[in-house]
Amino acid sequence: MQWEIVIGLEIHAQLSTQSKIFSGASTAYGAQPNTQACAVDIALPGVLPVLNYGAVERAIKFGLAIGAKINSPSIFARKNYFYPDLPKGYQISQFELPIVQGGSVKIQVGDSEKIVRLTRAHLEEDAGKSLHEEFHGMSGIDLNRAGTPLLEIVSEPDMRSSAEAVAYAKALHTLVRWTGICDGNMQEGSFRCDANVSVRPRGTETFGTRCEIKNLNSFRFLEKAIDFEARRQIEILEDGGSITQETRLYDASRDETRTMRSKEEAHDYRYFPDPDLLPLEISREWIEQVRAMLPELPEARRHRYIQDFGLTVYDASVLTAAREIADYFENTVKQLPTQAKLCANWIMGEVSGRLNKENIEITQCPVGPKQLAELLMRVSDGTISGKSAKDVFDSMWQGEHSGNADAIIAAKGLKQISDDGEIEKLIDQVLAAHPQQVADYHGGKEKAFNSLVGQVMKATKGKANPGQVNMILKKKLLE
């Protein structure tokens, strides 16, 4: 039987505010345990939550970026469960009337485009952290993270493969960083994924029983966990069994998912509106203000790069993977408007390669877009060869001659010989010195020609344009 995989994702994006969602404690990462957990975060009796403007604004920004409805009023609810890293005994979240409703994201898998619909995105507070090692059989609780603002982004079950799920997660990851609402740092847990996976016979309408996989903190794990889980479910069904709805944990070291809790043990959260928080109203004016702050979004830029610069879909996608890369590209092209493809190739090739090697961000690149454009200008007008350009780029990276391309070209004597007369003179010398090859060529040996080209290039120390040499040499040999 042919099986179809059905996937929906829940993504928790930590919002990039200075302070927590309901208190004035800092959200900075990596502080000493409990030094950023104030009376509200540790739930001392009598404290009250006060909502952070910055968290709401970021949620609105996200909603507008995906073309969703911003609910007003929007309601906060208590999600009740007991765990030591949740000191109040409930998490303040949203249930009915989440701040963001609907919307969609366009994804690209291979050559095809697809729309993934979003169900909702709601604001909530993060819990603290439990440390289970080395405390005389006890658990240690750090509440620094408690109260950190999160946007939980829930998709519709619109994805049909792990590749689509990864493309969607990456598109959201790009979008939240692009709009500046989340730093997207997956190692620090600023962007976390849970996947709902089910399978059904291809062609059927009803969904199969789903399992939720938690703990997916990289795109690679997301892909592997979904693939493993789908295989597991298909095997069970093909053996005549049935799937139990449950929450499963992905174990990266064994590349498998395993039961975390079954439906019977599933939490009954008893949501109800939080009486400590009044309904949140978001005015038209506020929404329009936020809309005016939105940068040009990745999809719009991608479209523009294809339309205006004639780039391929692939190139446009790579260059819009992060706003910083796109900005770098545009600032380069601004200096060299007719050479967009050359700029794109260099940024995706030499520049990214070097950044990866040195493990630095494009914003820290020692060769700025204007400098790169100066170098590429010399490639496009034929002053230097593409091969020499790489040497010049290397020198620019090292900061030689203040990173000035023209100064480096002059100092290294890399200027190509493009004067016909000069090349002709060198060719005459080479032909006179190698009568045997000339005779071989006239005797029908094509290889002799290549050998002569090689000799000429050697005589010019590689500075001649090989195309030009070919042409002149051919002409000379016919004389």
Next chain:
Amino acid sequence: MTLSLDDVKRVANLARIEISEDEAQQVLMQLSGIFDLIEQMQAIETSNIEPMSHAQDMIQRLREDVVTESDQHMLFQAIAPQVEAGLYLVPKVIE
């Protein structure tokens, strides 16, 4: 809607409230009384009334996104039963 004794026990368990059999019986009576009241209210025509999410007809005020709290963990931890390396210690929990 009628409430069963099992419902009462389940709710007590979810809320981590320990109750005896006698107390459960008593609570069942009390909660059933409340459910009767709710049932009477259900008879009221509400289709034209906007649902209310809060008892007060006011809107949420927001605070500016600035850090206003300083580190007071020493003070807070003075009343904690057990503390080590800045962490609150609790009976071991692993899910």
